[in-house]
Amino acid sequence: MKGNGRKMIPEIKRKEIKTDRLNISYFEKGDPSKELLVLIHGNTSSNLFYLQTIEDLCDDFYVLAPDLRGYGLSEKLSIDASQGLKVWSEDIRSFFKALNINKKPHLLGWSMGGGVVMQYAIDYPGEAASIILINPLSPFGYSGTKDEKGTSNNDYFSGTGAGSVNPAFVEALKNKVRDTSNPFSAATVLKSYFAPEYKIAPEWEEIFVDSMLLMGIGDDFYPGDFVPCSAWPFTAPGTKGIANAMSPKYVNLSSLIDISPKPPILWFRGAKDVIVSDTCMLDIGYLGKLGFVPGWPGDEVYPAHPMVSQTRYVLEKYKENGGTYEEYVFEDAGHGPHVEKPEEFKNKLTSFIKSI
Template sequence: MSSAPLTPTGRAREHAVVQLLPGVRAALVDTDRIRMHVLESGPADGVPVVFVHGNLSTGRFYEHLMPRLPRYRVLAPDMRGFGRSEPAPLDATRGLADWADDLDALLRALGIDAPPHLVGWSTGAAAIARYALDRPVASLTLIGPVSPYGYGGVHADGRPCAPDFAGSGGGTANPEVVRRIAEGDASADSPASIRNVMNAFYFAPTHREPPEREDLLVDEILRTLTGPTGYPGDAEASPHWPGTAPGTSGVLNALSPKYCDWTGIVDLAPKPPVLWTHGSADLVVADGSPLEMGTVGASGAVPGWPGPDAFPAQPMVTQIREVLGRYAAAGGTVRTEVLAGSGHGPHLDAADAWLAVFTDFLSTAHIR
């Protein structure tokens, strides 16, 4: 690992992380919000490209891409509640604004004032869209993004299925998955073990990471802050099906349609170019995702489902397409790439194809 500091201010401290790829460095950076762990590669004077991970992951889910972008200053932080960053609570009532503000604080601490190219996966995509609502960016790349209307409990037009947004938020998590993460379960003993969850939902069914890399990624997920202020967050009892409504803290509540809404990008001026990449076999963000309560209810897994008129399966991809269509109609540039056969993480299970699309996009991206 290079001994060169990330910033001349001295506020970043080199941080040893085992088995980093050649050319990738790690540091802990003290910001005016929280202490953040970040991976970096490329020249200090390179154009900044920042990768923001999704729920139940860390910056290391991008590490394999970083040495392949040698012209850019590439950063991949661990966001609040995940990885090796300070285990600070997440205020869900702000949606993903805590993540957006943390990212801004990180870039300021590193002395980066040029508008960055931002890449966000799933939850991270909603966070970078939130960042762009308040600050200039060079481009936005969305990987399997959370719907612009949030995750769970909404009709196609974004209207909530219940007035308290029941069917979304922290109470919809699988408690066995949460328990096993909290206990550090790295096994494959149960469908709820995070190793099996990762292989079932992050990648295409045909993809498997090499054993050492799989172990590393499992270890990264097990660094998640669990509980009412982290994953999944707190919950409120609801008189509406399925009996749980979002609380006010933690990541799943931040993703609830009660608080998560990035439709405002349609009104951005100027409009950064947008690249939307999506796996055709994505099970997490899909029209009728098996993880979303409308689909779960229709399957009979949770009794009392009020039916498709009252609580339909959320058409997430259709919602993304509609909002980005309005963005383009309002003068923005949107490039869409669906990677055939890829799962929720095309940057992982179709890395070569995804990187080719991304680098081509970067070569032409500019603020309009």
């Protein structure tokens, strides 16, 4: 074990299981007789981002943290983007079946993983003890919609999916570039995951960059394929790969408001998040408004995507329909408050689950 300036980096044995869909690599720690907590990671990451979280929570919970298809050390099978987030939520379903899980899990999803968790709850109502979202993907996907109700900017869903991903970043991932002098390297992009004042210990930075570089690259994985279209910015999502599976063409989780029974929801949000926000530095609409993408047609045609507002809108409807949710904001954290504020995160999560 290595020192990281805060505490030792946990050594958690990695496991693998063959499901009826794919081979899934996962971490497991804790007493199986305790409440089950399942951690689902986000895009351009893996379960390695949960190492400290697992260690912090394993005394109170039985913790499972799988690598999603296309990420980490799980089997690299192609991603059918036309399924949207179901490509992953059905994998999680197969994971539970293979492990013979017979208790309701508390489902925690970070970023894209938050969308996967919501999709699972929609498809299998009554099977989640609670839902915990960390800076989740909007219920209406990533980019390309104009209001809190998720109205599409146009019929092409232009500017969403693989065509809006910076090719320099993809190339750096493909070539496993680690040099921080490269503005598109994994090590450089990693800094945007956290608030500016958060300093990543070198040992953890190495682990997180390793995690990012394990992601599958190409049309079947990240970012996927795309097609030209006549609406700005003149690309539309294809049918394969990770970025397309998050496009509003294939993602609409608003039916979460209708599920029954309704598990309690805890929504963690970092106030300094620049990856999932109403002013997101990866959203083509916001980048166009800032002048980084030429030809932006204006707010009436292609506004910034109101990601946080959309999540709040759906969760408020969930509450109006008889559910409960709590929004917990980390004022000094970015996209990864479980990494940036581990003690505060642990205390709030533990008290939330124990109050159910």
